[in-house]
Structures are given as structure tokens and as C-alpha cells.
Amino acid sequence: MKLVYVFDAYCGWSHGFSPTLAEIARRHPELPVEVVSGGLFTGPRRVPIREFGYVRGANAKISELTGAVFGEAYERLIADGSFVMDSEAAACGTAALREAAPALAARLAGDLQEAFYVEGLSLSDPETYRLVAGRAGLDGDAVAAAFAAPGARAAARADFRRAAELGVQGFPTLLAVDGDRVAVLAVGHAGADEIEARLAAQAAG
Template sequence: MKLVYVFDAYCGWSYGFAPTLAELVRRHPDLDVEVVSGGLFTGTRRVPIGEFGYVQGANAEISELTGVRFGAGYARLIADGSFVMDSEAAARGTAALRQAAPDRIVELAAALQHAFYADGLSLSDPDTYRALAGAHGLDADALATAFASPEAAAAAQGDFTRTAELGVRGFPTLLAVEGERVVPLATGHATVEEIEQRLTALSTAS
């Protein structure tokens, strides 16, 4: 059995779920976790952030429920309102990080979200990936090149296809996958204890 984590780097609820997933992985280092980008802001949903009037209210709810904090850099983007969240670019970045350090992708996906939600950095900017590389011991030039590569673009589209095939419509979603069996463990929010209980129930039922 492995876990499949379907998230979007520009999804506030995914940002809130990141510490929970990190703790789950810390408690269960034997778990194989695949990280897939969902494609929340693509096509007609690629509009200035100011057009999403619910953002600040949702962020307050996310903070209250999960304890994550939204930083000053991000607050400036919200106040300005012109920033466009492009999930295709974020998915390319996730694919590049996944290629660079597959065994650390849970950690790096969380770092990618921190770059946006804490520091207000664009996930469409190669310099963001250079900064991430420097902070996490990766090759900055190689990561920036991978982010802009056709391979990363293809991987992003592959992630969106996989998300659809898994039937995922909301982010974040954590799934347990074993053969043809796909079982949701968390959608939107769950505690580590709740996820562990569901994993235990699955193991017992197997």
C-alpha cells in the first residue's frame, strides 16, 4: 500500500494540511508517499487573486483550524490583488522538485507552499526555485532549468490527468492506494490521529 497526496501548491487548505502530512511521515517513515499536483488554478480560473473575494475569510479559518500562519509577503499580494496564481507553473515546479529529490518531496512540496504563503514568492518565477534549492541543499541551476523544461510541463499535465483518473475534485486529498483499491484518508482537513485510525482500519480489513 502507498499513499497518494493530491494537493495544489496554490491551495490554502493544502498549505494548512502540510504539517499534518509531515507529522504522519515522521511517525511512519516506512510509508511510500506519492505527491501529485491537482491543477486548481488553470484555464479560466487563472485570474487575479483579488477576484477571489473569499480568500481572506478562508485563510482565517485555515489558520484557526490548522495553526499555520500566512506571512507578510503573502499579505502584500492579497492587498495588491493583481497576482495571478498559475497552478500549471506550480505543478512544473513540484515536478522539478520531485525529480531532484524524490525521497524528500513531502518536505519540498511544503517548502514550495511556504515560499508563496509566507514569503509571497511567485511559483512561476525561476528565482523562487533557485532560492528553494539554496535553502534545501539542491543544485539551483539544475532546479531552475528543470522547472522550465518540457519534461516538467509534461509531468504537470500527467499529474492533472492522474488527479482526474483518481476522481479527486477537492484539495488536499490523501488516498491509500493498493492495487485497484483507492480509499480516501483525508479531504480538506484531518488530524494525524484520524488518519492513523483510518490506516489501522484498512490494515485490519485487508
């Protein structure tokens, strides 16, 4: 069995879920975690953040339910409403980080969301990936170069197809996959103990 975590780096609910995923990974080191980018803001949804009037209200709700922090630098970044959340760029960066350290993919996904939601760093900027990689002890120059390479775009689009094939319609979604069996452990918000109970039921079944 493995866990498949389908998220979007520009999804506030995914940011709120990161500590839960980290706790599940800590409790179950025997379960590999596959991280898949879902592609929330692509195509016609790749527009200035002012077009999504619900963002601030949603962030307040996410903070209330999960304790997630939305930093002052992030608030400054989005203040004038012109910032564009480009999920394909974020998925390219996720793929570059994942390729550099597959075993750290879940941690790096969380680190990437911290970079955006706390530090206010754009996930379209290769310097963000250089920084996140370096903090994790990886080769930041190599990751930044991989982010800009054609292979990252191909990997991002493969991720979007994988999410669709898994039937994922909301982010984050955490799945338990065992051969052909796929069980939904969480969609949106869930605590580690809730997921633990669902994992146990899946193992027993």
C-alpha cells in the same frame, strides 16, 4: 501500500495540511508518499486573485483550524489583487523538485507552500525553485532549469490527469493506495490521529 497526496501549491487548505502530512510521514517512514499536483487554478480560473473574493476569509478559517501562518510578505504580494495564481506553473515547479529528490517530495511540497504563503514568493518565478531547492541541499540551478524545460509542463499535465483518474475533487486529498485498492484518508482538513485511525482500519481490512 503507499500514500498519494494530491494537493495544489496555491491551495490554502493544502498549506494548512502540510504539518499533518509531515507528521504522518514521520510516523510511517515505511510508506512512500507520491505527490501529485491537482491543478486548482488553470484555464479560466487562472485570473487575478481579486476574482476570488473568498480568499482572505478562507485563509482566516484555515489559520483558525490548522494554525497555518500567512505571512506579511504574502499579504503584501496579494494586496492590490493583481497577483495571478497559476497552478500549471506551480505544478511544473513541483515536478522539477520531485524529479531532483523523489524521497523528499512531501517535504518539498510543504517548503514550496511556505515560500508562497509565508515569504510571498511567486510560484511562477524560477528563482523561487532555485531557493527552495538550495535550502533542501539540492542543485538549485538544475531545478530552476528543469522548471523551465518542456518536460516539467508534460509532468504537470500528467499530474492533472492522475488526479482526475483518482477521482479527486478537492484539495488536499490524501489517499492510501494498495494495488487496486484506493482509500480516502483525508480531504481538506484532518488531524494526524484521525488519519492514523483510518490507516489502521485500511491495513486491517
